[in-house]
Amino acid sequence: DIQMTQSPSTLSASVGDRVTITCRASQSISNGLAWYQQKPGKAPKLLIYDASTLESGVPSRFSGSGSGTEFILTISSLLPDDFATYYCQQYKSFHTFGGGTKVEIQ
C-alpha cells in the first residue's frame, strides 16, 4: 500500500501569509495527487488534482506542484476563509489520504 505523509500537522498563520503544505508518498505516484480543503461539519472540497490542475471555481491563490513522491500545496496569500484542514490524496494505486494539516489563526 502507498502511504502518504503530510506535514506539518498543524500550521499557525496570519491573514496575508504565504503557506505551504507538503505531502510525501512512500513510492512514486507520478502526478496522481489531489488536495482537498475541509471545514468543520462539511464534506471535503476538491482544490487541486493531477498535482497541479486547479479545480474549476477554486481561487488562483491556491496552487499545487510536484511529481513522483513529493508534492506541495501553496496558498499565496491567506484569507480568513482559508482557515481549515487540508488533505492530500494519492489515486495512482487505489486511494490513500494524508493525515491532514490544520491551518489555524496565529
Place this chain on the structure above:
Amino acid sequence: QMQLVQSGAGVKKPGASVKVSCKASGHTFSYTFTGHYMHWVRQAPGQGLEWVGCINPNSGGTDYAQRFQGRVTMTRDTSISTVYMELSGLRSDDTAIYYCAREIRDSSSGNDAFDIWGQGTMVTVSS
C-alpha cells in the same frame, strides 16, 4: 447543479449491519450516472479521511480497501441513480461519518480525484 444526497444518520448495535444510500440529483444534460465511478470515504470523529471502496455504476464492478474486504458490499440501482454501501459486523471503531464521492472524470478506472461529495452520513455503533 449536480449533487449527491445521502441517507440519514443512524445508531447501530455492535455486530449489526448498516446500509447507506447516495442519490445523484440535479443532473446536467452532459452527466450520466453510469459514467463516473463512485467512492465511499469515511471519517471517524476528529480523525482523517479513509477510503473504503468504489463501484463502477455501469458494470457494478467494485474495489474495496483491503481492511474492509469481507465486511463491505457496494451496489447500485441505475434506475434511480443511487449507489449503496453496506457494512456488516459493525464495531465501535466503525463509528464515523461516511461520505460518497464522485470521480471527476468519466470513463476513469477508479483511480481519479473526487469532485462532488455527499453531505455525509453519521453512523454510530453503540450498545
